[in-house]
Amino acid sequence: MSAMIKAITKQLDASLPFSRTTMLAVALWAAVFTVFIVLGLSR
């Protein structure tokens, strides 16, 4: 199982245009913004 996860991660690292840190930062930003929008627009 862990070998499969490692293989998938390696393939993703090779195919994605940005580093893992960048992707994590963007994901964090997107999550925070989504929560902010939901709270802000809830009537």
Added chain:
Amino acid sequence: MLRYLSAFDHVFGPLRLLHYITVRSVGAAVTALFIGFIIGPRLIRRFRELKFGHGYIDERTGALGATYFDKKHTPTMGGLIIFISVFFSAVLWAEPNVWTVVALFVYTALTVPGWRDDYLKVVHKNKDGIRSWEKIACQTGATVIALGVLLWHPQSSARIRELWLPFLTAAVIPHMHWALLLVLLYLWVVGFSNAINLTDGLDGLAVGCTITVALVLGIMAYSAGNYKIADYLLISYVPGTGELAVVCSALIGACMAFLWYNSHPAEVFMGDTGSLALGGLIGVIAFMIHQPFTLVIIGGVFVMELLSVVFQVGWFKWTKRRTGTGQRLFLMAPIHHHFQKKGWPETKVVLRFWVLSLGFGLAGLATLKLR
């Protein structure tokens, strides 16, 4: 979002301070400043690597660091430093409501094409950057969605259709048609985007002027969101827009941190990532607090820069058509280059324009009382 903690003041008394916009504004400015100082050097190193490749060392710098930097070797995309600082600070300290959501949405939506433009130019060495239609599509999309949300949400839909002018004590148009609203918002967002883009030509010029504009807009947003102050000053009272003062404070803190690295000789430029987005942000904030035309006064330096280009190009084309030889109004446009050509050192131009920006800001503030 820290505002929600004020509901627990029965558990810990000082939490009630988080209820106040003024306290959260100071918190937002300081937080944005710290975030900018922490991420600034790291991101500048990353931008330098993107521009010149990994492991690039500028041989000219030595012990005196930035003294020997020149514009060709200065990395761009620094607007990302401002964006991250503003975004996380505003999300932390501002209360989520329709106004803050729309402001941050427009800011984000305009950062994307700016960043993509810089990325294509720097990394892919594509000197044209993104295509014009892509930029226009992003700006139009951001404006349409922002206006759609403002017209749909009950907190904003009632008041957003009013058109207020400086010096007048009532709305000149109490209920604008949505098409007119769209045109106005689009002009303001795109107009100030381009104005700040043109102003961003000397180290620290655009960001320094943005600080004064954000400061005055923050005061105006606080006034617009406070019933007693709005009633006393006879300006439009728009409930909830006081939170935009927190966003403006975050912007001030972020710009201060960025100015630390962008002051002459600059270690980083904001690029289109910063200039397009900042213009959109101040444009939409002014629109939401019913001070769009006051922004023309407050952001006088930006307007001056934009008009100098418009007049320069217009006069050149007109005189060429009439006389066969194009003439110039200024030695060079935008106008900051005109003064450089006259012999003013870069730092003198920048500082004098900051003084002008402060003057315009004070004039804008005066419109709150001269009604």
